[in-house]
Amino acid sequence: MNGTEVVFVVLSLLAVGSAVLAMTSPQLVHAALWLVVTLGAVAGCFVLMTAEFVAWVQVLVYVGSVVVLVIFALMLTRQSGRTTAEVTGNRWTAAVLGLVAAVGLGATMVAGFAGERIEGRRIGTAASIGEALFTDWVLPFEILSGVLLAALVGAIVLSRSGSDR
Amino acid sequence: MVKAYGRGLWQGLRVTWRNLTRRSVTAHYPDVEPDLPPRSRGVIALQEENCTSCMLCARECPSWCITIDSHKEVIPAATDGGRDRSQNVLDRFDIDYSICMYCSICIEVCPFDALHWSPEFAYAEGDLKDLTHDMNRLRTWMDTVPPPQALDPGAEQGKELDAYERTRATEEGL
């Protein structure tokens, strides 16, 4: 158990703990901010696994943009003052489903990858990721851009269909 | 096209750069006394000897800020069988500067040149009552009254000076 692993365990516990707090926090703004802590801890984990580029992109995109968008949506849609989450009777069903999903995913991961070590360490610099993205993974990359474009156009169409054209 | 679009941007920069490179017009007041023009109205000074309590200033003041109290004193006759003279003596001459509007009417109206303008302006007080200057304080302002301004080129001097010079000439001639 060297220093890196200790820090990794601490960051992982931080990520899981703040994720639980994000889920259970009645104040929605607090939930969004706990999400920031979670994503920051995950970025820290990425750094420890030498995936630096992904870590900083995680901070730039997730923390800097996605959480800001979440808070922005919160501000636009909540009635002023009432920022508490609504608690309905469905929460037990949701908890059971979430547990089933977590157990299922965890079982799949363990069954698929338990005991394996990653061969040939690849340092996650921008150069190596760029190379992989444009040689081995070009097709999924282009398909993803197509999906993003479709989402963008769809969002514009959806937001316009309410108002006059 | 670009010029038409960016003209406001360019002018903003130009104006501010010009201001930056020129000396600023700020007067550094407490360190440097202001350069007041002649005949500045700062505070009204009273020359008590000239005042005869005619009450013209108190009556003409539009703000009613002047308060005058006086009494008559009898000066016995200089010679036997002569008439006793009476003289007005000021007891109280207050100007309330919290009401005074510095219109100059009292000074213009005084027939005896008892009131004068002084350019002193730094007499702010912490208490409203202290803004009423009594006779003694108005006397101290007389020390700050500047000598009469030089006449503008080509102006006529006042009639009293003409009369004085005529009298002097007559006396000299005699």
Add this chain to the structure above:
Amino acid sequence: MSEALDVLLRCLVVLGAFLTMPLLVGQMEHKAMAHMQARVGPMAAGGFHGWAQLVADGVKFAQKESITPAAADRRVFELAPAVALVPYLVAMVAIPLGPFFGQGVLIGQDLDLGLFFVLAAMSVGVLGTLMGGLGSGNKYSYLGGMRVAAQLMSYELPMVLAAASAAMLAGTLSLVGIADAFEPWWLVVQLPGLVVFFVAGLAELQRPPFDAPLADAELVMGPLTEYGGMRFAMFLLAEYAGIVVLAALTTVLFLGGWAGPWAEQLGWAWTLLKIVGVSFLVIWARVAYPRLREDQVNVLAWKVLVPLALAQVTLTTVVVVW
């Protein structure tokens, strides 16, 4: 020198720079803005033309009471200034100053992904003002927070695109590498990118003319309305530290960093000089231009800066491939 001592020394120097350079920029703003408005600015503090004005301000802020409104979300409200301030300190670690008399480049820590690190740190700082706006329990702060969110989100895109074009031309994401690879003809090729980066950076910092979130006449002080005392001073320090970081980034990315005569010995001086120059431009922009309206801010971001930044990226791609 041992590793730990070296790291500690670097951290201390960066902290020192972080605490003094914003104050110098602030003093320059007082005096330059004043003279541009035909007045003189602070003259009394410190005797000689008021050089100690910001020191006096610091002492004043330190002895003020920091009030938390009753309707405020306590922890969010109290954490917001720290969240706004610390990212700029973190960003300053990766920004190089230049060669110091042949000793190598002065920098906190040279990261291979320095550019991304700095941009990511600056984007976290956005959350600070947002938290302040939401957590104040005040309608004006709420409105200001919404304006902050829209503005800062909109302007991150052109800023990242322009920075990416500079990185593409240099072929590396390391800030030291980008500054080292500078050649004078880049000034011409990267001119749109420079303009886009500078304008987008101004909007990220909510500096006039992009201070619609903080508009006095409309929103009292926007997200900063309820802040007083040391917390307000932290927000102000964050603004001026942001100006220093923006000026440093513009210098390193687009103006060649330490390029100039005797760059090996005096490179750090050239960089500092250019940072002062760009900060002066930031201050000049504040004085010369009126505030943009909220819809004009968004139009400028999406209809002008993003296409311009994309055009710059295309141009850079052509230049690099050619």
